[in-house]
Amino acid sequence: MRPTDIAISNYRSIRRLSLPIHPLSVFVGETGVGKSNLYKSLSLLRDAASGRITRTIAEEGGLNSVCWSGIRKRGEDGRLRLTARFDRLKIGFPASLEAAFSGEPMIKAESIEATQGKRTVLLMERKNSLVSIRRDSGAWTSHKDAVLPSEPALAGFSDGRECPEIDLIRSAMLGWRFYHDFRTDPASPIRKPCLAITTPSLSADGSDLAAALATLYTIREDATDLHDAIQDAFPGAELRAWEQGGSCEFDLQLEDMPRPFRAHELSDGTLKYICLLAVFMGYRLSPFIALNEPETSLHPSLLAPLARLIVKASSRADIWIVTHSEQLMEALRSESAVPLRRVIKQKGATTIEGLTLGGEYRDDESDEDDS
Structure with missing residues (x-):
């Protein structure tokens, strides 16, 4: 199972990026433009599958170190978001009543979707510590095991009998290197x-x-x-x-x-x-x-x-x-x-030359037009 595209929001120098994954993607750029943040953000997604994502963030200095480092507008959602075709996480700070240490990174939301033809089906949805799963019949049920605010729900799906599609996604992500x-x-x-x-x-x-x-x-x-x-x-x-x-x-x-x-x-x-x-x-x-x-x-x-x-x-x-x-x-x-993708900075944010807001490269669009 291969991911087809990813999206990154509010991670270090990356304000908002959505980009496809091709068989070979090469990103080049000068020192300090944020190339390594592309690599590290994908590594965080894999840590979600292994259950280490909040620990990794804490080891890197906590949310204040890994979240968007630029200017944020008043009232703007500054939570870290990592999205792949089959997994999405939103990470923020704990509320006062949650079971967590002060300043500990918390997972606020997760969702897993599957694409079936032209239709997108939601398989799992997590809001704070409440996790709901869609069965094969289409009925929704609560996940049998409660999760702590610092635990990714995705990492808990090791029993393929409960939801084989989610376990397949988790296994695929654990195979990333x-x-x-x-x-x-x-x-x-x-x-x-x-x-x-x-x-x-x-x-x-x-x-x-x-x-x-x-x-x-x-x-x-x-x-x-x-x-x-x-x-x-x-x-x-x-x-x-x-x-x-x-x-x-x-x-x-x-x-x-x-x-x-x-x-x-x-x-x-x-x-x-x-x-x-x-x-x-x-x-x-x-x-x-x-x-x-x-x-x-x-x-x-x-x-x-x-x-x-x-x-x-x-x-x-x-x-x-x-x-x-x-x-x-x-x-x-x-x-x-x-194509070799050049990573640059615009107004303090990491971006990629030729990448559209819709997450496609302009040269890819030209190839489709030619065909």
């Missing part, structure tokens, strides 16, 4: 062996990198595509991954070196690129993958191979790339006809 950065310091778990557990998708921190690579070699027994990608980035090199004694490890043999290098010996840039290989070439790609500035610490010679990795993976998953690298942007442009 967000990669902000990979630690490459000497103590990073990426540089160490990991447990030998079949790993179809790399974790957000990359701590199961060796297992993700070994899954291709040992479980799939076919690492041809991975081998080709290594040759593209490091001509003449060979990457190996294996399981031994309940642990997984890997090494890289470079063409001009007398012996292979283990993970703890590799340079930061080389190790990070291997992480990106695992992201885009895993045994099973996540349905939605977002990366924030993946070019960081990479040698410029790796940006063209990275662009080819991204474009190829976009045939298997929806991918968001947020970057300020003009070189990566040009490499992506040479590999694909996908």
Whole structure:
């Protein structure tokens, strides 16, 4: 299940944005225009499915830190809103009688809708702590378990028998992957062996990198595509991954070196690129993958191979790339006809060139007119 569009209101520098999700979306812009806020707002939606959204907001400094930072008109609703085709949340401050700590982020409203043909059907509606569910018969009933004001109702639908459509949405969102950065310091778990557990998708921190690579070699027994990608980035090199004694490890043999290098010996840039290989070439790609500035610490010679990795993976998953690298942007442009979206600021608010108020890009409208 893939989302088709999202809307963001009152999140940091984003006053109001509605935009479609394409197989490959690339957002570029200067430092400080709010590119990372696009990435982080989608990550918050995933946290709603896992039940962590209010905790994440609290960890980021609370609502005063994450809500719209610009000028607000008197009486204007300033609640944070995150919307996907199948989920919408409104987040605000607690009222005086609600069971919450002072200043704790509260979920004021949630709704889940399904599109059936040209008709939109409401499946779940939440107002404060009251949650109502639409049954297959069309009748409405109250959710059997009460939810605290800080708990997303969406995270409670783990029993598919009660409402299978909502559980399907929740499961799909939990499958989203967000990669902000990979630690490459000497103590990073990426540089160490990991447990030998079949790993179809790399974790957000990359701590199961060796297992993700070994899954291709040992479980799939076919690492041809991975081998080709290594040759593209490091001509003449060979990457190996294996399981031994309940642990997984890997090494890289470079063409001009007398012996292979283990993970703890590799340079930061080389190790990070291997992480990106695992992201885009895993045994099973996540349905939605977002990366924030993946070019960081990479040698410029790796940006063209990275662009080819991204474009190829976009045939298997929806991918968001947020970057300020003009070189990566040009490499992506040479590999694909996908439009590159430029993030800008207008009157202090983050927006995207060519994006209409209706949530469509003007070049998409032109393509439809031509057809």
